[in-house]
Amino acid sequence: MQQYGDLIGKAVLVTGGASGIGAALVEAFCRAGSRVGFLDIDSDAAGRLVDKLGGDGFAPASVACDLRDADGVATAVEALATQLGGLDILINNAARDDRQDFDAVTAADWDESQAVNLRHLFFAAQAAVPYMRKAGGGAIVNFSSIAYLLNMGDIPSYATAKAGIVGLTRSLAGRLGPENIRVNCILPGMIVTERQKRLWLTEESIARMVDRQCLKRALEPGDLVGPCLFLASSASGGMTAQSIIVDGGAT
Template identity: 55%
Template sequence: MGKISTYHRDLVDRGVLVTGGGSGIGAALVEGFAEQGAKVAFIDVADEPSQQLVTRLSGTVAHPPLYLKADLRQVAQAKAAVDEAATRLGQLSVLVNNAGWDDRHDFNTVTEDYWDRSTAINLKQVFFVSQAAVGHLRASSGGSIINFSSIAFMRNMSEMPVYTTAKAGIIGLTKSLAGKLGPENIRVNAIMPGMIVTERQERLWLNKDKIAAMQAGQCLKRVLAAEDLVGPCLFLASHASAAITAQTLVVDGGVL
């Protein structure tokens, strides 16, 4: 897919925070918001790709993205990063909870430590990052929270039970936060991607046969890329979706 052509004027100069923004889907989202003229900060734990992203975008967008290093499993670090992002951006009105860890694992060998690690990355931090961001969204007279789930939990996938549990939990959290924050003009929605073929996915999990099999089940017979999630995320962040909250937008090429 090419660059997003839709221009959301209301995103110009708005403060946007993306978690897990250094590579993959997160990096595409950071670039997409920056190209809209937003002031974007992103949190990641990986220095090299994060610094490369900042370098690549600097000089090409109105506001070069701000990289903040933090381990989101650590609540104190996560909250400090959110506060720093809001301070350095000047305000915060959009939060994109993208960070996750789609590690494959066998049900029979999952330990308590593995469960705690996986859910800390995939669910716990979504709650606490949102909690830390809400005060800043209130100060901006409202805003948008966008949580990334996955269609994996709806497809009976057996090789990642802890991950799919967390991704199902994100839908419940989205609904609950939408009900809580709606009266304060803070919208909360989710995006549920299908098989998005990133460099990491191809390196660790996917091969030509798996990609072909997934495409066979899609209405759209093409590979889905990280860029396919940019437009839906911009829409949910912008005034174009001003009356939409507590919803989940499926972006899977027509599988579900």
Template identity: 55%
Template sequence: MEPETKYSDLKDLSVLITGGGSGIGAALTEGFVAQGAKVAFIDIAEDESRNLCETLQKRYARTPLFLKADLRDIDALKEAAAKAEQAHGPVMVLVNNAAWDDRHEIEAVTPEYWDNNHAINLKPQFFAVQAVVGGMKAAGRGAIVNFTSTSYMLNHHAMPAYTAAKAGIVGLTKGLAGALGPHGIRVNAIAPGWVMTERQKELWVTKEGVENTLERQCLKRTLEPEDMVGPCLFLASKAASGMTAQTMIVDGGIL
């Protein structure tokens, strides 16, 4: 996937992506590799991640660094971030992409389920920032892109714990932007619409669901993981040097 736009300032930049082994994350990993960045990504899925590394090596003669870790384990997250820094230098771009959009009924949610959901969907975003922000502060620059979702804006009925976390990411983004802006660090968010990842296709995509979504979208096509790459590259690059504390909606025009 050769990018249509080249951001020269991303070349050789140290980039860390969470959940970068499959779905939207894999597209993001490829997008930054294609820009010539030094990419490390954290994922728990070993087979998919190693296959992605092999594919990108063949396609670009560049291999991202796969760091296996469970993001619910904050010590493991910090260790992975340290390995990325050791390999590529201080992380200058952090993409908090990893998520778990599990469906659940209100009556079935236990305190343990709620905590586990937020331990994947919200908590690691903060601690990933904490793990890399020292290097960004020392450099006087940096870009953080947090992935949220349009689901909470649409009153999605089937996953209240998830939508709570995704709404929280917007608040986190704005709070971090306020705290880190004086250090030259920008913090923005991307809110995807319904993206046709393999996980979505396996679990929730139906003909009727797609038709209903396309009826509401301005763009009459499904969204693919690659549609999130351009917005993320833009927010990570100097092209967005005046943007921080913002949420960019990429949903084909439903909202």
């Protein structure tokens, strides 16, 4: 793993950090020497991750949070910032790619997906930025997806949210740049996680995506660690309002 010395001692918050991509990021920042906290609705998975990393000598903080609750997001960010002694870096990772049939989507379904996949990114940033201001600057990394580029018909609200994250990233970058807070975005391709294999992915669908990619292997959560650490560190100090695609060359 690439090491960035300026991440040592930095306070990092990861949303959706208990499993999948989020867990890989929590572990990576711990190994980079950062003070790490994460939010997740799954307290059991969070406990397992804390125990696992504790066995390696790391002690990430975790707070249970339903990211659909904007007030709850603000409270949870404040709680973690208190435990970590501030916040320098926010990783907005949490998402849920539910499939939806076009003819059956209700207003409640649509709003649920937007709350899970888009709205909390703004309110997490709003709650984290005051701590970054006190620190003299910071970095926000938002996770979007290439899903909205692929014309996938069974994820209409999710795709809309992921496209919206790119727009939100640019808006926040414009607002926060004068305060030395950078905001960038990562668009993963098909990342093979246990959840994805359990719910959506098959050997055949993985093979089809690998065939589409320039890199002929399935991508895993670890493939997002390097790009995320880079955007969080001073190595990308001149970058903001940018989007990096990590999809093995599928798009």
